[in-house]
Amino acid sequence: MVDRGYYWNKFSLQWGRRTGAAKPYVVRRDGDLMTQVTDHGGGVHSIKVPIPDNPLGHTLVHVLDTDRGPVLIDTGWDDPEAWDTLEAGLAAVGTEVADVHGVVITHHHPDHHGLSGQVREASGAWIAMHPADTAIVRRTRESRPGTWLTYLAAKLSAVGAPEEHLAPLRAGGGRARALPGSRPALPDREIVPGELLALAGRRLRAIWTPGHTPGHVCLHLEEEHPGNLPGRGRLFSGDHLLPGISPHIGLYEGPDDAAVGDPLGDYLDSLERIGRLGAAEVLPAHQYAFTDAAGRVRELLGHHEERLTGLLGLLAQPLTPWELAERMEWNRPWEQIPHGSRNIAVSEAEAHLRRLVKLGRAEAVPGSEPVTYIAV
Numbered sequence: 001m002v003d004r005g006y007y008w009n010k011f012s013l014q015w016g017r018r019t020g021a022a023k024p025y026v027v028r029r030d031g032d033l034m035t036q037v038t039d040h041g042g043g044v045h046s047i048k049v050p051i052p053d054n055p056l057g058h059t060l061v062h063v064l065d066t067d068r069g070p071v072l073i074d075t076g077w078d079d080p081e082a083w084d085t086l087e088a089g090l091a092a093v094g095t096e097v098a099d100v101h102g103v104v105i106t107h108h109h110p111d112h113h114g115l116s117g118q119v120r121e122a123s124g125a126w127i128a129m130h131p132a133d134t135a136i137v138r139r140t141r142e143s144r145p146g147t148w149l150t151y152l153a154a155k156l157s158a159v160g161a162p163e164e165h166l167a168p169l170r171a172g173g174g175r176a177r178a179l180p181g182s183r184p185a186l187p188d189r190e191i192v193p194g195e196l197l198a199l200a201g202r203r204l205r206a207i208w209t210p211g212h213t214p215g216h217v218c219l220h221l222e223e224e225h226p227g228n229l230p231g232r233g234r235l236f237s238g239d240h241l242l243p244g245i246s247p248h249i250g251l252y253e254g255p256d257d258a259a260v261g262d263p264l265g266d267y268l269d270s271l272e273r274i275g276r277l278g279a280a281e282v283l284p285a286h287q288y289a290f291t292d293a294a295g296r297v298r299e300l301l302g303h304h305e306e307r308l309t310g311l312l313g314l315l316a317q318p319l320t321p322w323e324l325a326e327r328m329e330w331n332r333p334w335e336q337i338p339h340g341s342r343n344i345a346v347s348e349a350e351a352h353l354r355r356l357v358k359l360g361r362a363e364a365v366p367g368s369e370p371v372t373y374i375a376v
């Protein structure tokens with residue numbers, strides 16, 4: 001579950017309108033460190049916290065002022081430069097890490113939850129997360145080094161991965177070394193879907209949006225927009241709704257889970273729910289703030305429908321999930337996709353296959369091993 005090699009599929013580049021409300025400014029400290037902080041108005045700032053060696057570039061950590069002190073929405077990747085940037089960013093908005101009152105996590109991924117433990121240590125802040133993602137944090141903390149790689153090798157073998165892809169995983173599992181980010185902080189508060197978070201002086205409601213992860217939440221700030229944009233408040237959308245990319249939708253399960261869910265189905269349902277909120281502005285965890293959430297939701301729903309139709313074309317002949325992933329249109333040729341990203345690509349292929357099977361548009365070929373699927 002350490003997804004440093006995050007693979008973002010072909011993205012749709014429809015840029016949202018920028019709003020006039022945000023005022024970006026730049027802070028320099030120690031000569032070379034540059035932090036970009038944006039004042040979104042109404043006691044909300046964002047800090048661009050870098051993600052090392054990642055095409056996404058940064059996580060937008062949001063700082064929400066409350067009567068009990070600042071509350072962070074996500075914290076950023078566990079990395080010294082990210083930490084320094086977070087500290088400098090908090091200083092730029094007139095506060096410091098020690099003052100942080102609480103941390104609300106949109107989902108367990110390391111670019112969102114990575115620094116939460118260090119923030120709690122420095123401030124005594126609570127950390128809140130949806131229980132479905134807390135379960136994954138617990139699983140990651142408790143699993144023995146190597147368990148995940150061994151599981152992954154078995155799983156990939158079952159969906160048709162070739163031996164040269166599996167060999168390094170088997171070797172890694174055997175070496176049983178601890179993976180970076182394998183001790184994420186255990187949250188101490190539960191985010192309850194549909195309820196307001198207990199924040200002094202603010203109305204922030206949790207909206208459960210499973211799909212990208214099983215416990216992903218968006219957070220709806222039910223307050224008048226400070227720039228008087230039309231609509232209902234502002235939405236911290238995490239990775240669920242981003243202006244220019246479509247988030248990775250893979251599989252939820254781990255070594256001890258038998259359950260076969262439908263993450264893409266969850267995601268599409270969650271998207272529709274978010275589209276109906278009518279938020280005046282979206283503050284995502286990557287890229288930039290944007291308006292017209294409903295329009296962006298329609299685009300993403302269309303994008304996924306198009307992809308599902310494209311996959312049905314490929315499934316005119318029986319294919320393993322691996323073969324399907326090889327034939328899907330990624331933003332670079334399959335030969336150039338690195339090892340770790342191929343794992344993510346094949347999980348994306350499987351999520352789409354599950355959706356097609358659930359819709360009755362594809363089925364597994366009985367007796368095939370590794371399993372193949374065909375359009376019906």
Ligand SMILES: [Zn+2]
Binds near residue numbers: 107109212239
């Ligand atoms: Zn994520």
Ligand SMILES: [Zn+2]
Binds near residue numbers: 111
């Ligand atoms: Zn992310």
